[in-house]
Amino acid sequence: MGTALAIPGVAFANTSCDGAQSVTITAPQPFLPAGTYPVVERPGDGQPSIAVPGSDQQIVYVPVAQLGQLGVPFETNQGGNPFQGTCGVPAGPTFKSIADGLDMDFNFDASGDSNVVGSTISQWDVANESGQRVEVRYGRGIQLSEGSRTRLTIAVPLNYVRVNKSKGGISGAHGNLSSFSGGLAVGLSVPLKPNWWVTPRLAYTITSADSTLGGNGEVVTASLASNLRIDAAGRGEVTLGNMVGHTRSVRTGIADQDKANFFKQQNTWFRNGIAYQLPIKGRALGRDTSIRASYVFTLGTGDKLAYRKIHEASISFGLRMREAEQRTDADLLRLGVLYTHANNEIVHKAGYDSVSLFVGYRF
Template identity: 25%
Template sequence: MSLCLKSITAVFLTFAGTFSAVSVAQAQGANVVTTNFNTVDEAINALGTSTYQTINTGYTETSKATFTFAVPSETLTLRYRTDNTGVALRDDTGALIARFNAGDRTASEAELMAFLRDRYAKDTEALKLKVANTPSDPVAGNPASLMSQMVSASFSNGTDVGPSPLTGGDRARGTASYNHLGISLQTGRYSGPGFSANVTSLPLSYAFALDDPRWAVKINAPLNFTTINGQDYVSGSVGVGLRMPVTENWSLTPELRVGAVRDGNSGITAVLANASLMSNYRLDLKNGYGLVFGNGLTYSKSLNSSGTSYGLSNTINKNGIELSGPFQHQLYGLPTNWQFSVVHTVVGGTPTYIDEWTDVSLSLGTIGSKNGVTWDSVRIGLTYTRANRGVEGLNINFGYEF
């Protein structure tokens, strides 16, 4: 069946799967032409004459046309009249939502696109699609996101294994029986297909022992400055954990953590809450060598903030091993050692674009020790990250604990 100018054109923008894609399709007799998009925003950007003519070469800016724009939360209809420059937007009952008439179809469509972007900027299903299908979301879906940074902070705080150069008072010399404060600086870059991110993090930590020094309250609060694909974000979190001894060499640390990230471009402040259980099992080997096994299970859930929720519900598994050994130099009169670790992360639950990565870390510094009434430890480290979907990262870590 041929379609001539000013014919009625039916174009459908709909989701190909629950979280997979947005598509544009047109029925032409028995044939259906489909173009897939990863996000709602990509589908909105495709509205207009150039896309419509790709589907139907007979379409012009004076054609009569009807389009259906369907997202998981609702179905809308766009209607154009013959020789009319405006476009009407209606809901699934046919009721008018808004009419756009800016003098020509291109200008009218620009107003329509702005309206739809605002309509879906805080739509939960649209946000889920972005997390699942793109690497650029600041909340989840990549190693630079809030979710990833929160889980990494909890893992380091509870296991003392991995990229963080802070000791937390649990490494080679055993459990500290006094309070200590730590500050770190971590900066690095991630890159991959369609993704680049710069991250600078300032983690603060504080631990104080209880009457039984094997028990301790551990507080960790990183502040992160992140640029993802040219967009700047500020995020942070606060976690409070309780170190509980199981055996002489084994401790468990349950932790609760809340974090937030501000997206100044969309005006969205996203909030996540995590509940974690971390395990630290330490073996003191001969000649100053040590081995630490770290395991962590975290449940992360997005909370409603300013009427917005990402609708995320994820379980994150992190497992790592760290080997340490003596280094034949002193720093500030203190003995030094090296620490080498490998930590693997897997994200389950709500689909995320990047859901698996491995961190390989090497750090050098002083062995945490009691010096008067203080805990002195200075460390510098380097971390290489390899994630699925071709993403890689390199971070430099510096920490001082006293």
């Protein structure tokens, strides 16, 4: 870990996304790399400054008031640490907890109990920062009674986020940073019609993270999703997905959080998506294959968010779903790639982009 975490004392949900100001150096200087730096208090006198990496792993605090005198071209941004978990960054726990509430690969024809395991590996970039995210997920669907299609769904997602070393990125000079989160989600999928299901869902997420990434914290999520399947022209089918959800940071005592500085972050989210699946020629493992393309748009409202509008587009290849095989011994394998983009509405030039590879197996 580097010695200069430039946003000291930030804990998950303990600071509003308005946050502290930041400064973007628009052109590199001999002593100051270009990039965005949060404004912090200089030790000793509390003067608003930016932390600059110096020689021998030392940190030099340059007062913001002196940047103009030194001829440094810069822009001032009003708050918003793009890594803070509650600010809606797509790699963060708050967004992931709400995103999981809408399944665009929904299994309309399931019967009996089933299990799903999946994994996602992402490479992401925010301004001049970069990092990786790894997710492992287990889900189980339980048919509540014989002859009933209503299903209890249980999901356990685990997420690891890493921020690579930086000599002057959006979080200031730092070594490798990391965040780990785990959760439990319980839902009830109810068929209103054979091609139309609704799923109310409750989820709890706990996070352990470096302070610059938001620190430790907890989030609870409530959501209601709708999945509608429509037969399309030819042999394809369209799935329409809609969801409304609410996230709220909480302090139960399970995670180590500072009670005095605890900040309640509440947001309402809307997710709308469309997916098109088309069977294709060729068989794999003795089953028909298909290709699926999808797009999902997410809008966050409520308390301040650095990322309010998030776009996700994916394409995947897998084993085609068939009614006769969606039983206890069913299997479904799908491989795909997901692209995610979001603009930061607080910090200038801090947009988020990521490419993810994912795999899921149903049994």
